[in-house]
Amino acid sequence: MRRLTLALDIMGGDFGPHIILPAAVSALTENPHLYFVLCGPIELLDAWFNKQNLNIQNRIQLSDCQQSVTMDESPISALRSKKDSSMRRMLDLVEQGQADGCVSAGNTGALLAMAYHVLKTLPGIHRPALISLMPTIDGGKVYLLDLGANVDCDSEVLFQYAVMGSVLAEVVGQITKPKVALLNVGVEQNKGNDRIKNTARELAETSSINYIGYVEGNDIFSQKADVIVTDGFAGNIALKSCEGLTKLVINEVKKASNQNWLNKVLAKIALPLLRNIYLRMNPDQYNGASLIGLRGIVVKSHGNASSEAFLYAIREATKEVTMQVPTKIKDKIEAVLMERH
């Protein structure tokens, strides 16, 4: 296996270097082929670096950036005025070929805007998408996209999302002929708006995509499909609604536990179970969300993530580099376009 370099934004997220640096050390320990470029203020990195052992020092480069993007900064402000930020540097390194991919736990909106600006989309792809794994009822997983990169998607963008999701499920998720579905308000052919109907028609005519038709919101968790495609508006609403509902359920269980001793016992067992579902509901907290469709690999870890969650995101980026996801997406979209014309 060849040497694999990831750039990390060590200032991103609510806890910045406190959770990211330990995750980096764990990742280097478990994968001897991995190298990092750590982007952040040199004075902070130097002190930490000097305490590491030689094997770790040999596989780390430091890239000094004195700015950082705050969690509540607007994408436009970050794009314009944070050219020396750790987030921007990480993307610049990928663009210049000095890193094979990058991981950040920072401001999602800023990351989307910067990544799109710096890396640009692959040929044949109009817009990048944010994609992540959701849990399903039988302990399985489903790829859901777009989770909020683009609130307005025409049928061509939705079609491209279907192709990209299918590639990720196949090459990273190791699913043979992944079943691809469109999220809709009903499963009948006449359901939905023109945009979705057009996408459905195009997908049905594309033999290299295993398109299975429409699924409804409740099917997200049903394992009917391996990849579910929707626009960034509906995807974000679905994800956040479920997050809100899980909080509601946790709250109800807590309330019930105050009613009597039996319920108190119940809550002790039920709450960890529910919290676990809550974490899985919050997918970038669990295993990172990927920004796909770009000429480079960008993985987003949750702003509030633990070291373990950031380590998951590093592993995801590593897999995407190894499997050459951008090249595979480019090849697939070319093949699909050839088939269409």
Add this chain to the structure above:
Amino acid sequence: MRRLTLALDIMGGDFGPHIILPAAVSALTENPHLYFVLCGPIELLDAWFNKQNLNIQNRIQLSDCQQSVTMDESPISALRSKKDSSMRRMLDLVEQGQADGCVSAGNTGALLAMAYHVLKTLPGIHRPALISLMPTIDGGKVYLLDLGANVDCDSEVLFQYAVMGSVLAEVVGQITKPKVALLNVGVEQNKGNDRIKNTARELAETSSINYIGYVEGNDIFSQKADVIVTDGFAGNIALKSCEGLTKLVINEVKKASNQNWLNKVLAKIALPLLRNIYLRMNPDQYNGASLIGLRGIVVKSHGNASSEAFLYAIREATKEVTMQVPTKIKDKIEAVLMERH
């Protein structure tokens, strides 16, 4: 209180007359001002009618219709070929002024199409909306619309939905100056598509609507707003995703309960609690969803509803008649249009 007549589609839903007729009897028993026109096959109704006591017989009229709309029938087919159906008759009676409102547990798509065709929208309203109450984290409630009547809504339709939701929350929900919010992918002003931004601008300029800004999917359950407005696509996806997630949680608890005796005890207590949340998540099963914006009152009970749930839907229709919801919506939209121009 004056005499109040509702038309009921006794053939709608998975169980038709078996749950609807008992609900009708309960409703007549609890409300002495209530009268029904029962729409369905006369041979079925006659047999049942003759077994009722005189007080009930006096307050019931039978309307013979030999067709019924099936649960999987397409809206277009129902509209074209089911003119003698119980669903269509019930709407015709409202249109002709022979009933003050109507209730059906039948095919939602067919009901939407027929109601729109027969009753037409109120002056100033472009499209009807499906609205229902959702539970919130502190035991409160929030009105969510549109739940699937219109998948494509321009900013004018969204604006009208905000007005209609506000009226329903005020006159039926008894909330003074209901807080109205738009569902979006973020709370910042620059978030969302042009449609939503335009609606937000219009609402902010309308003093007679208590518009509070954007809320995200997780806020549906947070009690931040009394009325949350979105298009029928996102509303349906939010609702169904939550339904699917609740099933997932119930399943996880069941699985855990098979692991050891303590979890078995836990499941005995947790499952009824979760089932209750599931019912509340499935709002038309709980208390009916209303189709508003039409020149008549139409309440939809869930296809799979119990007699109790159908009784809730009858109560909801009764309240809307008493509070003259269509007139109030008409007045409010007129006032708002006056303010705008």
